[in-house]
Amino acid sequence: MGTASGSQDSQPYHLDPTRNKVESVINHFNKGESQDAVRELKALEQMDNHGTGPVWQRHIALINAGVDLSKLGMADADQILGVDGDGSLITADKKLMREQFRSPDSLAIKHQNMIMPMFPAIEGAMPPADPLLDQMINTRLYKERLAKSNEMLSNSEPQDKSAEQVKSIIQDFNSGNLVKGAEALKRLQSEDGKVEPELWTRHIAAINANIDLKKMGMNGASQILSVDERGRLITANADLSKEQVRSTDAPGKVLEERDLKTSSFYGLPFTHKGDATLYSQATEVQSLLQEADEAHKPLTPGDHRLSFTTSSGEQREFDVHVPPGYDPSKPMPAFYVLHNALMGGDVAHGEMEHETQINEKADKQGFVVVYPIAETHENDANTILGSKFQYHSWNSRGAGMNVTYGNYDDVDYIKEASNLVDSKLNIDKSARYLLGFSEGGEFAPHVAAGMPGYWAGVGVWHPTRLGTERAPDGDALVYAQITSEKDGMLPRYGGTTDMLDGLIAGLYPRLAASEPTRAFDRMAQSQGAGGTPQVDRSRPDRVVTTFTPEQTRTGRPVIDVDMLDGEHAVDGDIPGNTIDHIIRYFTGRKLTNFDSTQYLIDTMLKYRKES
Secondary structure, eight states: OOOOSSSOOSSOOOSSTTHHHHHHHHHHHHTTOHHHHHHHHHHHHHHTGGGOHHHHHHHHHHHHHHOOTTTTTOTTEEEEEEEOTTSOEEEEETTSOEEEEEOTTTOOEEEEEEOOOOTTOOTTSOOOSSHHHHHHHHHHHHHHHHHHHHHHHHSOSOOOOHHHHHHHHHHHHHTTOHHHHHHHHHHHHHHHHHHOHHHHHHHHHHHHHTOOTTTTTOTTOOEEEEEOTTSOEEEEOTTSSEEEEEOSSSTTSOOEEEEOSOOBSTTOSOBSSSOHHHHHHHHHHHHHHHHHHHHTSOOOSEEEEEEEEOTTSOEEEEEEEEOTTOOTTSOEEEEEEEOOOEESSSTTTTHHHHHHOHHHHHHHHTOEEEEEOOOEEOOTTSEETTEEOOEEOOOBTTBSSSOOOTTOOHHHHHHHHHHHHHHHSOEEEEEEEEEEETHHHHHHHHHHHHSTTTOSEEEEESOOOOSOSOOOTTOOOEEEEEEETTOSSSOTTSSOOTTTHHHHHHHOGGGGGOOHHHHHHHHHHHTTOOSOOEEEOOSTTEEEEEEOGGGSTTSOOEEEEEETTOOSSOOSOOOOOHHHHHHHHHSOOOOSSOOHHHHHHHHHHTOOOOO
């Protein structure tokens, strides 16, 4: 066990060297200490590249969001701009048409200047050439998006009791009370349809996974599809070609039968028979049921997709890779890999395997790989030009980039999935590690905090921190993160880039609060780091900042590898294709001279959990 050198600093270390100055300026303003605030703001402006560039723009936006100008007597000001050469505080008026020069002690206006017309200040238009206009737009947008982010965080949805409903329906069906079960199922169907259709698929799959249709007298039925307006059960036959109408008092008799399976004309996007929506649901539920059957079998070397019913009443799935050298008599390390936020239906399956090529490394080094899968959602928070997009995003109070759904928590899902893995494989309890990319990297420490004592380490690629996540305080964890100076998706000092600003901020409003450098800072705090970290600049392509085991109370290192030429990608020399190149255009190209996956694996495996 290491010992932190000296006591925890009263002013904690920040990977962003001037971030403490931002907090100090905010505190001085809010305490009414305007002269100290203005003096420190001037010094910050000079340190942040003399008030130009993305770091300064981020910091001045944070300061504006942290102070209330009205309470400071500047109700006629929209935002703070900086400090003039003579020490005057510069603000912008409400219309962003005038610079207001204020006395640093009284904050009264001494004189004003006109600013260029703000016609370029239209989101999505070409960025204004004037850095001051760019700064003003950035500050205003940040405050607007932060307000939306905070609103999303405080208003989770849906606030229902679906887990209890699902369990009650299962109990009714298994006890033979089909009438009551069908009535409750109809209500659930209606409620899920109002909230989000994807919830209904997970709920009906969970119900089907936990009932026996044959014992209920429904021979020839493979799954319950729905309940019709007359309260009758709609089931599917074995090959999903037909939907069957059954009464609840005589379920063994099929009252009506009609086409379920759809077919298209020469691949055109329309069908000429069957119910396309219901058939899509049936095929997805069928896959989940098959994966649930797989979960009951012993796991052998190879790839497996498992499905199980969670405590929140949903049917969830995840992938497992067991290396060929797995011996059930010998405990084996396990790496859980959390994917990034993704758009689309089934895109999360295989995403991180492809991105990291970690299965090949598992086969060579001997460890199990588990791929949890976030659920698909579609809501009003994720729009581009008014159109909704389906997305995969991690869901838990305080974490994730999206709307928080209050009826389930992905920390519980990962905990329950890990229990299933532990029951089916001989996992080394001292060598279980969490890896995560992008939003998965933001989510991984939050998961570790929710499962204290379980993990030995957390390794992440291009993470961020929103400031609302939990942290694994006092839990001994090695932590290593890969960041980069040219990350266009999660810029190192926060926010989003000009190129991606409108697109990404529209899809993920909570990115307004993103601050990747704070991920390292918070993990250092959780491990009880003290003093100043070691900074290694010996290599031309990276800067490595490390709190050594001797500098932390837990005896575990906290590491940031800043790839100077890196972008938002899991680095490594892997074959690419056209789709990869298109994706990389928006996210980031890979560096081929640095295998970041191997680096994280090797770093993690040096440390085991103490029994």
